[in-house]
Amino acid sequence: MTACVETAVQDASLPFATVRSQVTVPLRFPDGYSTTADVLTFRGLADGKEHLLLALGQWEQTLLTHDVPLVRLHSECMTGDVFGSQRCDCGPQLREAVEEIAAAGGFLLYLRQEGRGIGLYSKLDAYALQDTGLDTYDANLALGHGEDERDYTAAAQMLGALGATSIRLLSNNPDKADQLTALGIDVAEQVPTGVYLSPANHSYLAAKRDRTAHTLELSRADVGHVPPVPGGTIPSHDEMLSRIDGLVPRLRERAEETERLRRLPESTMTDLKESGVFRILAPLELGGYGMGAETYAEVIRRLARGCASTAWTAGHLIEHVWMLARWPRQVQDEVFAGGPAPLAAATGAPVGSARKVPGGFSVSGHWSFASGVMHAEWALLAVQSDGVRLQCLVPVAELELLDAWHTAGLRGTGSNDLRAVDLFVPQHRAMDWALLSAADNPGSRIHPDPMIHTPMATLLNLVAPAAALGAAEYAVEVFREKMLVRKVKNTVDNRQADSPLAQARFSQAYGTAATARLHWREALSIVSSSLERQPSGLTDDERAKYRLSLALSGEAAEEAVRLAVSGSGGNAHRLSHPLQRIQRDVNVLLNHPTLSRDPILEQAGRGLLSLGFTVPSF
Structure with a gap:
């Protein structure tokens, strides 16, 4: 037994409890996060149940130096903790608490109080009643139980047995703080947990907020339901x-x-x-x-x-x-007022200028390549103001739309130009680009969705390679269909597919498209691995491999299309033939900065050799 446990004092107002055992247990969660916990059991707990205390991080040092440990009282929830039920937020709260406490030093008390103290079977019965329209509290009452039957006397005993009589409580539930205080535990601070919202638990969380004053910020004041899908x-x-x-x-x-x-x-x-x-x-x-x-x-x-x-x-x-x-x-309340998918164009080339004026900025610029602008209500514009890059959100109706998209490929994107002269943009619709693009962005404080908590560069490089790969796969499909029916002049074969040389050409095109697909999947696997440990994002080595894999995928896709077109005869160059369109589209895609070969190869090489990037945005 550790020295701090042996010398701990027990609050005289509580029934006496002692530590009966302590064992070290390595923990690993499904998302890849791992840590180590000292798991303690107790004798003399008031309710006689087998509650556990997980001591995490530098907990002994915290007690020895009389620092205030971070503590969570987590009531057992088999459906949420074990099976990942979306009807509550218990599983995500447990996962969050372990990481937060391990970082700060403190204790997670796993309390055997299923269903707010009514038991597992009764909780499932309450679920059935909730499906008829009752909220989580009224369902308990209808079953003859209290709204919340949990008692935290045992929790206070466990903390007292360790001498942790002053704590920072990780919880949205004011009742936990009130009970602990009444039991002689000083709650120096109540730290809220994240809000883990899903369509299945929205009314459950709203009931906790409205009926028992949980500190939960949901979508809006009228949150009675998740918007329908x-x-x-x-x-x-x-x-x-x-x-x-x-x-x-x-x-x-x-x-x-x-x-x-x-x-x-x-x-x-x-x-x-x-x-x-x-x-x-x-x-x-x-x-x-x-x-x-x-x-x-x-x-x-x-x-x-x-x-x-x-x-x-x-x-x-x-x-x-x-x-x-x-x-x-x-801003979110403004742009999402009409629904969950507001359409916006975004452009950063070339960067415009912004001058500070009362209440906001005066913005001027001529921006090119505004993809999506023909269908957008909003535009996200890059500007420079006093050496700081900002992104400004502007209604498209306030901008001059220039018909400038006359190109050989990707003609249907309508990626036209935008122009503004001394356009006023309110302060709240201008944000530091570095903040918006970071993992810790304003939206990450609102939404628990993992993708909002990732650096913006994670997705910005995906569109061109994915489009090039899909187009190449379409080209190989068309090539195959034509080979099976096409009669080639000046040959004795009934159809192109009967020629050994044509067979070899098709296999080369097919294999090259497969190479593009393998590089592309390698890039996605790198992103997936980084998201498991978010919000840290990609390391320099991973970023180099990611961009290189996408670039090589795009290059192989372009070659697969070339092979398909070159083997399809003169008809493939008629404007009515899909192959000529695919080739023009892919040629334009390969000139996009996210697939530009030379700078990507250079920067990827620097990253793979641990030399550091000379292009910060790479």
């Missing part, structure tokens, strides 16, 4: 991709019209909205799907199998919803 539920990753696959034939039929319009047809925008595409990265609290980088990238890739211009436009509009969710609450 298509079909009433959030789609799974596979369900979302199935919706996209269903759109691909229609996108192929409209590809020529999309080019002619130099923007997405309204029918395509309607399809995208109805499929929920623009909600993919929107936070759950705002009625979005709260999905991750893998789903986002796969959606772009599969859209590009139908139309690269659609994939590019949709990819950026999805991404910009995610960017808006990183702003402070005042």
Whole structure:
């Protein structure tokens, strides 16, 4: 037994309890986080239950130096802690508490008080009553129980046995602080936990806020429900991709019209909205799907199998919803007032200028490549003010839209120019770019969704490679179909596929597309690994490998398209043929900065050799 435990004093007002055992247990959570806990058991607890105390971090040093330990009283929740139930927030709170306490030094008391003290079976019975319309407290009362039957006498005994008579309490529940104080434990500070919102627990959290004064900030004052989503539920990753696959034939039929319009047809925008595409990265609290980088990238890739211009436009509009969710609450209340997927364009080239004026900024500039602007209500503009880069949020209606997008490829994206002269932007709609793009951004203080807590660069580099890969896979598919029916002049073969040389050419195109796919998946695996330990983001070594893998994927995709086109004869160059459009689109994609070969190879080499990047934004 440690010295601090042996000499601990017990508050005289509590029944005496002693430590009966202490054992070290390594912990590892499903998201990869790991730490070590000293698990203590006790004799003489008032209720006779087998409660546990997990001592975490430098807890002994904290007690010896008379510092105030961070403590959480966590009531057992089998459904949430073990099975990940979304009807409560217990599992995420437990995970958060272990990491927070391990960092600060303190104790997590795991109390055997299932269902706010009514037991597991009764809690499940209460769930059934909640499904009929009762809230979590009225359901308990209907079963003949109290609203909350938990008693924290044993918790106070456990803390007293260690001499921890003054604590910082990690909890949103004022009753815990009140009971501990009455039992002689000084609560020096009550530290709120995060708000772990899901469509299944919104009314549960609202009831805790409204009926028992839990310190919970939900979406708005009128939060009685999570905004509805298509079909009433959030789609799974596979369900979302199935919706996209269903759109691909229609996108192929409209590809020529999309080019002619130099923007997405309204029918395509309607399809995208109805499929929920623009909600993919929107936070759950705002009625979005709260999905991750893998789903986002796969959606772009599969859209590009139908139309690269659609994939590019949709990819950026999805991404910009995610960017808006990183702003402070005042801006979010404004832009998300009309629904969970406000559409915004974003452009940073070239950077405009901003001059400080009363109440905000006077902004001027001429911005190019505003992808999505033809369908957007808002524009995110990069400006410079006194040496600081800002992002300004401006209604598109207040900007001059210049018809400048006349290109060989990606013609259907409508990535036109924007211009403003001395445009007033209110102070609250101008933010430091470094703050918005960081893992610790204003939105990360509002939403628990993991993607909001990641550096912005994680997604900014994904659109072009995903679109190039999907387009290349489409090209190989078209090449295969043509080979099986096409008769080649000046040969004795009935069809191109009967020629050994053509067979070799097809296998080379197929294999090159597979190489692009492998590089792309390698990049996604690097991102997924970094998200498990968020918000730390990518290390320099990982960033180098990530950008290199995406660049090599894009290069291989371009080569696969070239092989498919060169083996498809003169007809492939008719404007009505999809291969010529795919080739033009991919050529433009490979000139985007996120796939620009030379600077990426240079900076990736520096990162892999631990020389440091000379381009900070890499």
